[in-house]
Amino acid sequence: MTPAELERLAQRLRRGEVPDGVRLLKQNPVRRVALADGIALKLFLVPSRRAAREARALRKAAALGVRVPTLIDVGRDWVATSFIEGRKAVRKDLPRILPVVRHMHEQGMLHSDLHLGNLLVAGSEVVLLDPQKARFWPHLPRILRNWELGRLAYSLGEPLPAELSHVSFWRELRAQQHWRSRTRRCRKESSNFTRFTHAGASGYRRRDASPEDLVRTLETLAQAELIWSRPWGAIYRSGSWIVKQHASVRAARNAWVAGHGLEMRDIRTARPVAWLDRWLIMEDAGQDVVAWVEAHFGEASAPEREELSRKLADLLADLHRRGTYHSDLKASNMTWSPGEPARLLDYQRVRFGIRVSRRRRIRNLAQLNASLPDQLPGELRERTLQRYLERCGYREHGSKLREAVISQSLQRSHRWHGC
CATH class of the missing domain: 1.10.510 (Transferase(Phosphotransferase); domain 1)
Structure with missing residues (x-):
């Protein structure tokens, strides 16, 4: 293709057109890449000097013997290279x-x-x-x-x-x-998120969530199942979604951001779907760990009990290895069922950092241990702690950490009353 033909192709791609015989290889808000006659044309949609910089880098790299695509031509906002099959x-x-x-x-x-x-x-x-x-x-x-x-x-x-x-x-x-x-990215227009407005309130939603379904869910909460209610908020179950009313817009927004922060860190959650004013809509991930233990632990098989121990330890270890601290990490804020990973149900109080301190590790371990019902025997709790230490590579001697966790667990006066 001649430089004039490449320029005409770039103009058509800029208008969103894909001519016959041209294959669109990649498209996002920043650029489009198309294949035509063995040439890959990359069009930059945002005004910048990216095309000139890439052309210069391709020339220098090739001169140094570094394997890169061969530069064919460059325009004001596009660069054309040889297409390499691979x-x-x-x-x-x-x-x-x-x-x-x-x-x-x-x-x-x-x-x-x-x-x-x-x-x-x-x-x-x-x-x-x-x-x-x-x-x-x-x-x-x-x-x-x-x-x-x-x-x-x-x-x-x-x-x-x-x-x-x-x-x-x-x-x-x-x-x-x-x-x-x-x-x-969850708080701006992007490939996965878009603004969501209703009744004068605004927020964001996932692009794959139907705005009509979200509005219908919010407008019919009076017919939904009320799970929990306090003067400052409530939790409803509506179809396949859980709808949480937070105490403030800021609290709901923080939960929305934290939910996506956890997802980016590959930590399993009940996935947030939309945020609007004080409302957070999320996937229904099922009953919490406390409810499962009280209903099924007595008749659960030994492999299922071991799986519960492993999955809880893995979730907590993944949180801490990725610098994430949850200030209210109770078993009632987690969900699990046999064959599934453990997930977080509530993430408003999540904080992201680089490292989780020893004090906060102990607090999380004690929160989880104290909130698990007495049905869980001591040896299963011990194995949960041991797996946590192995998974997160914690260097302190396990016995010291164990003593601190037991002490704080008993001070919490929650569901566990000691072995």
């Missing part, structure tokens, strides 16, 4: 990825956005994509190499590969940045 890189490709990254760093190139989504496996080659943020140095400092490897390590998921154990700090830093960035 597949997205996955975790098992790490032995092939690391030599490519090492060579890139030795040549003084920092990709700046290195993750599996920007790596393409084409036959025996690994190709670097989307280098618009790349930077070049005569010599790349070790701290920047580790910073970039930490970003790559985060995209691999868990567990951290042994080859990248030396960048665990940078991986954790990237995780925190990513979680914060993605959490904020």
Whole structure:
């Protein structure tokens, strides 16, 4: 295709048109990528110098011997490259990825956005994509190499590969940045969320939630099942949703944000669907742990009892490993059933950080232990604590933590009265 033809194609893509013979490869609020005659044309929808930066980075990378798509042409807001047939890189490709990254760093190139989504496996080659943020140095400092490897390590998921154990700090830093960035998206127009208004009030909803169904649910709460009520709020069950009325708009908004923050950290919850004024609408995840224990624990099999212990320990360990503290972590705020993961039902009092202190760990463990009914025997509680320690890699001797948890549990005077 000639430069004039590429410009005309970019203009049509800008208008939202897809000509015959052109395949749309990717589309989001920031850019569109289309394939035509073996050429990948990337159109930037937001005014910027991204096209020029990416073209410059592609030229420099190719000159250094770094494998990137071949630059064909560049316009004011688009860049055209050769299309490379391949597949997205996955975790098992790490032995092939690391030599490519090492060579890139030795040549003084920092990709700046290195993750599996920007790596393409084409036959025996690994190709670097989307280098618009790349930077070049005569010599790349070790701290920047580790910073970039930490970003790559985060995209691999868990567990951290042994080859990248030396960048665990940078991986954790990237995780925190990513979680914060993605959490904020639930309070603005984005690919997954949109504004929700009704009766003069406003909030946000998931795009896959029908606004008509949400409005109908709020308008028919008088016929819904009332689960809990206090002067400052109430909880209703309406169809497949739970509707919570919070004490204030701020409390409902905090719960909405916290629910999505937990989801970004891969912590299971009763998923929030919409927030409007003082109302939070969420999925109905079933009965809470206390109700399940009181109704089914006596007749539950030994494997089911062990599964309950494991799932509760895993949920609490995942919270703390990801720097998340829940100031009201009671069994009545969690749900579980055999074959399912444990989930959080209430997350208004969730706080996100980098580390959870020893004092807060003990408090959460004591809250959970004290809120579990006496039907749970002491040995099952002991195994829950032991699995928690193993899962979150806590370094303190278990006996010291155990004594502190028991002491605080008994002080709480909740459902548990001691072994």
